Structure formats: structure tokens, C-alpha cells
Amino acid sequence: MSDRFKGMVLEGKLDLPFSYSAGRTASRFFIELRDHQRIMGKRCPRCNRVIVPAQLFCKECFTKTDDWVEVGPEGTLITFTVVYRKESHHPKDAPLAYGIIRLDGADTSLVHLLAETDVAQLQPGRRVRAVFSKKRIGHILDINHFEMA
Amino acid sequence: MNLRVGIIGVSQTKYETNKSYQAITDTVFEVVQEAMADAGVSREDVDSIVTSSVDLWDGRTASNQMLTDVVGAIMKSESRVAGDGLGATFQGMMTILCGASDLTLVVSQCRGSMGDPYGISNWVFDPIFQQPLGLDYLSAAALQANHYMKRFEITQEDCARVVVKNLNDAQNNPQAQVAKETTTDDVMHSPMWAYPIKEMDAAPVSDGACAIVLASQKKAKALSKNPVWILGAGCCVEAHYLGDRDLTEGEALAKASKKAYEMAGIHDPVKELDLAEVSAEFSYQELLWTELMGFCGRGNGIKFLEQGMTSAEGALPVNPSGGMIAGNPVTVAGLTRLVEAVLQVRGKAEARQVQNAKMALAHGTTGCCGQGQYVMIVGN
Numbered sequence: 001m002s003d004r005f006k007g008m009v010l011e012g013k014l015d016l017p018f019s020y021s022a023g024r025t026a027s028r029f030f031i032e033l034r035d036h037q038r039i040m041g042k043r044c045p046r047c048n049r050v051i052v053p054a055q056l057f058c059k060e061c062f063t064k065t066d067d068w069v070e071v072g073p074e075g076t077l078i079t080f081t082v083v084y085r086k087e088s089h090h091p092k093d094a095p096l097a098y099g100i101i102r103l104d105g106a107d108t109s110l111v112h113l114l115a116e117t118d119v120a121q122l123q124p125g126r127r128v129r130a131v132f133s134k135k136r137i138g139h140i141l142d143i144n145h146f147e148m149a
Numbered sequence: 150m151n152l153r154v155g156i157i158g159v160s161q162t163k164y165e166t167n168k169s170y171q172a173i174t175d176t177v178f179e180v181v182q183e184a185m186a187d188a189g190v191s192r193e194d195v196d197s198i199v200t201s202s203v204d205l206w207d208g209r210t211a212s213n214q215m216l217t218d219v220v221g222a223i224m225k226s227e228s229r230v231a232g233d234g235l236g237a238t239f240q241g242m243m244t245i246l247c248g249a250s251d252l253t254l255v256v257s258q259c260r261g262s263m264g265d266p267y268g269i270s271n272w273v274f275d276p277i278f279q280q281p282l283g284l285d286y287l288s289a290a291a292l293q294a295n296h297y298m299k300r301f302e303i304t305q306e307d308c309a310r311v312v313v314k315n316l317n318d319a320q321n322n323p324q325a326q327v328a329k330e331t332t333t334d335d336v337m338h339s340p341m342w343a344y345p346i347k348e349m350d351a352a353p354v355s356d357g358a359c360a361i362v363l364a365s366q367k368k369a370k371a372l373s374k375n376p377v378w379i380l381g382a383g384c385c386v387e388a389h390y391l392g393d394r395d396l397t398e399g400e401a402l403a404k405a406s407k408k409a410y411e412m413a414g415i416h417d418p419v420k421e422l423d424l425a426e427v428s429a430e431f432s433y434q435e436l437l438w439t440e441l442m443g444f445c446g447r448g449n450g451i452k453f454l455e456q457g458m459t460s461a462e463g464a465l466p467v468n469p470s471g472g473m474i475a476g477n478p479v480t481v482a483g484l485t486r487l488v489e490a491v492l493q494v495r496g497k498a499e500a501r502q503v504q505n506a507k508m509a510l511a512h513g514t515t516g517c518c519g520q521g522q523y524v525m526i527v528g529n
């Protein structure tokens with residue numbers, strides 16, 4: 001083992017602004033959330049799957065998606081977790097819950113926050129419904145969370 | 150593979166909560182010197198260098214640039230993998246297989262202590278759909294754990310048994326960060342972090358580094374009395390978006406391991422492999438990964454463990470070193486697994502030595518919930 005002298009430790013902080021372009025498809029997805037409180041997917045012309053959130057292309061077929069399809073706002077819980085550890089990157093205070101949700105009419109699932117943080121109330125297969133934020137800006141958190149349906 | 154790549158030198162640090170008594174370059178200098186000494190080579194003999202590190206963990210960008218001097222790369226070919234150390238080994242292997250290098254040094258380093266570990270993992274997620282939700286490796290893994298455990302009726306006590314096995318076995322590993330007599334009660338009583346994952350189900354976060362020396366078949370035979378050969382290798386990657394994946398399926402690992410077995414001529418991994426070192430950051434992952442690598446049927450990972458098959462004296466010991474539960478140098482972890490595998494087939498794993506180990510599997514992963522998967526088979 002190395003000698004355990006107490007070395008100097010210099011403090012630093014990475015705090016840099018970034019701007020991320022959402023692109024044509026995600027922009028339309030967010031505009032639909034913001035202006036119409038609609039969750040949109042896109043259909044793959046080859047495998048017919050409705051992909052949510054809407055994507056430019058189908059990863060399986062490697063083909064551009066075409067038709068826009070409204071899905072949800074209700075869906076089925078595939079899996080969930082309730083997080084108790086507090087983290088500064090959380091959008092709200094712990095405990096907070098996440099779910100992977102298969103929205104009605106969709107063939108892929110959406111990851112989002114759940115309102116229910118009591119593990120006993122949560123079960124895969126439970127029905128959930130999107131609750132939209134009052135103030136919407138064109139962002140994934142324009143869906144505030146999913147509540148039990 | 151027509152010609153084989155040999156591993157002729159290995160080194161790893163002790164894994165510690167905090168190596169603030171050293172600069173990163175001090176740590177890397179040590180492992181590089183040790184690996185080259187182990188191989189009996191000097192800087193002049195090395196043709197190319199592959200490093201593995203991740204900028205955000207290093208708190209700077211192009212962070213391999215601070216390593217060029219200390220890995221001996223000045224006036225040599227250097228490239229870097231921003232990911233797991235076993236992934237860097239794949240790249241190192243390719244420098245030799247394509248004829249560009251006869252001797253390649255692979256170095257991986259990470260300091261979990263420098264930043265905010267789960268906070269850094271939040272930045273792994275895409276900034277459009279997932280990162281703003283506050284997801285991190287813990288919450289994403291908990292989504293996977295819960296899905297897997299519900300699908301196959303695995304209990305939290307079952308996962309606790311993985312921790313017990315690893316922390317007890319880690320007492321044989323002087324490099325381990327956490328090693329102690331542990332009971333399932335200890336694990337069950339540790340605080341719930343993200344249902345169903347408790348504090349003790351999660352690997353600690355460590356500081357550490359590894360270095361290995363790879364050589365072409367000819368060079369390995371000329372330089373080494375006991376080269377360890379890379380007999381098989383496979384890698385595969387899944388979709389990034391969590392909702393696009395069935396987190397209980399893990400097809401990438403199934404494919405990566407199948408490819409590695411085919412290359413190594415393995416038909417029955419349980420019979421033919423002598424041990425496996427797998428990168429499981431959370432206890433459930435050791436069960437899930439062993440199933441996906443075909444050690445047992447789907448959902449039988451816990452049965453396989455309970456039968457003692459994966460214990461240090463079992464038919465196929467899994468993580469006799471204690472695995473990541475005993476020490477988690479984050480992006481180094483896959484290379485740690487490979488170093489352990491090499492020490493085992495050399496018969497130099499000391500107290501954690503598996504009897505007559507001739508062929509071992511090393512597994513590494515990158516991204517959340519096993520998005521990227523690497524499997525390597527090594528043997529004499």
C-alpha cells in the first residue's frame with residue numbers, strides 16, 4: 001500500500017450551459033404536448049409499430065416513420081420504482097416514483113414520473129393516466145406525471 | 150480469430166473509497182509500471198496504447214490528454230475509449246489483430262470519489278426525453294430490478310444472498326474495498342434507496358485503475374512463459390431509451406456471450422468455464438447476467454446460486470473476487486474482471502484462487518441497465 005499522506009485536494013465545479021436541439025420529430029411531439037395536451041407517436045410503415053415518444057425512424061427496421069398517431073393518455077404500468085435517496089438532479093423531492101408505461105395504442109413504452117409513491121399501491125399491470133402540467137413550455141415535463149387511473 | 154492475442158502483463162490497484170493521497174497520474178503511473186514489469190517489457194517495446202476513462206468522472210474534457218505522458222504514449226499511437234475498460238481491451242485486441250501493433254498497453258482509470266456519482270450518471274441519459282426526469286443509474290436499475298424480480302418471482306432476500314456471497318468471498322481479495330462477514334439480515338436492514346434496491350444491494354463507488362499488456366501471438370510466445378490467451382470475445386449493444394427495451398430480456402448480453410463461446414469453441418459454459426467474473430453493479434444483475442450468459446435457464450439465477458453453483462467452490466464460481474459489490478471503480482470495472490480472470494488462469498489469485506482454473510470469462514458493461522455488453526474468454 002502507498003503511503004497515506006494527506007495530499008492537497010483542490011475544489012472545482014463544472015457548471016456550463018448547453019442548448020440541445022430536439023429536432024423536427026421531438027419538436028412536434030413537444031408542441032402537441034404543449035398546445036393540445038396530446039401524446040403522439042409515429043408509425044413505422046414497415047413493421048406497423050407505433051413508436052412513442054415519436055421518433056424519426058424505427059430502430060428495428062431502420063426505416064423512416066411516417067404517420068403521426070395519438071396515443072394514451074391512459075396506459076398500463078410495465079414496471080416502477082420509488083426512489084428514497086435524495087439527489088440534486090431529481091425534478092422534485094424524494095420519495096419520487098418512476099414508471100415505464102405502455103400507453104394505449106403504442107407499441108413501445110414511455111418512461112416518466114408517477115404520482116403514487118406508495119409501493120403497496122403500485123403493481124405492474126395497473127392502469128395509469130397522464131396528468132399535464134398547467135404551465136407547458138414544450139418539454140417532457142409538460143406531462144407532469146402519471147396518476148393511477 | 151486466426152491468430153491469437155496474448156495477455157502477458159496485468160496490474161490493478163486496491164479499490165478504495167478515496168485515493169486523494171494520490172493524483173490520478175500517480176495511480177496510473179503505478180499500474181502502468183507494474184503491468185509492464187509483469188510483462189517484462191519497457192516503454193520502448195510498446196507500439197500502441199488504448200486508454201479508457203470518462204470525462205465527466207474526471208471533471209474535465211478530453212481527459213485522456215492528461216494521461217498521455219504517464220501511460221508512456223509520447224511519440225506513439227494512442228486512442229481512447231470513453232467507456233468500460235473491457236471495451237478498451239476490445240480496441241486493444243483489434244490494434245494487434247489488424248497488424249498495426251505487436252504490443253499494446255490498455256489502461257483504465259476512474260475516481261468515483263471526485264464527483265457526485267449518481268448525479269454524473271444522470272448525464273448519461275439523453276437530454277431530450279430522459280435526463281430532465283432525473284433518472285440515474287440507481288433509478289433505472291431499480292426499474293429493471295423490479296421488472297425482473299416480479300417476472301420471475303425473485304425476492305429481495307434472494308438478491309441479498311448475492312451480496313452475502315460477494316462480501317464474504319471478498320475477504321479473500323486484498324484489493325477489495327468492502328469485505329466482511331455478511332448476512333441476508335444485514336442487507337435486508339440496510340436503507341431502501343430505490344425500491345427494490347437497498348443500500349447494500351448497490352456496489353460502493355471506488356477509486357481505482359488497471360493496466361494490461363496485450364501481445365501478438367508471436368510476441369507473446371517470445372516474451373512470456375505463461376501468456377494467457379484471448380480465446381473468445383463478443384460485444385453487443387441495446388437501444389438507449391429505456392422504454393424501447395424489455396429490461397428483463399437483455400438480448401445484447403445473450404448475443405455477446407454466444408459470440409464469445411462460439412469463438413472459444415465452448416458448447417456448455419457451466420462445464421467448460423472454470424469461473425466467471427461479471428460486472429454487476431447491483432445484486433439482481435449478477436442473477437440476471439448469469440441467466441443471460443446461459444449459465445442457467447431464465448429465472449433460475451437464484452436457484453443456480455442457492456445450489457452453490459456460483460460459490461467459490463461451486464461448478465462455476467461467479468465473482469470469487471467479490472465482484473463490483475466489493476469494489477466498483479465504475480468505468481474500470483470490466484478491466485478489473487479481466488485482470489481477475491487472468492490471475493485465476495495463471496494460478497496466481499492467492500486466497501481467492503479457484504482450483505485448476507484453466508478458462509475464465511470476464512464480463513463488462515457500459516450504459517444503464519446493461520445497454521452495452523462485453524464478454525471475453527481467456528485461458529492458457
Ligand SMILES: [Zn+2]
Pocket residue numbers: 044045046047048049058059060061062063
Ligand atoms: Zn419498424
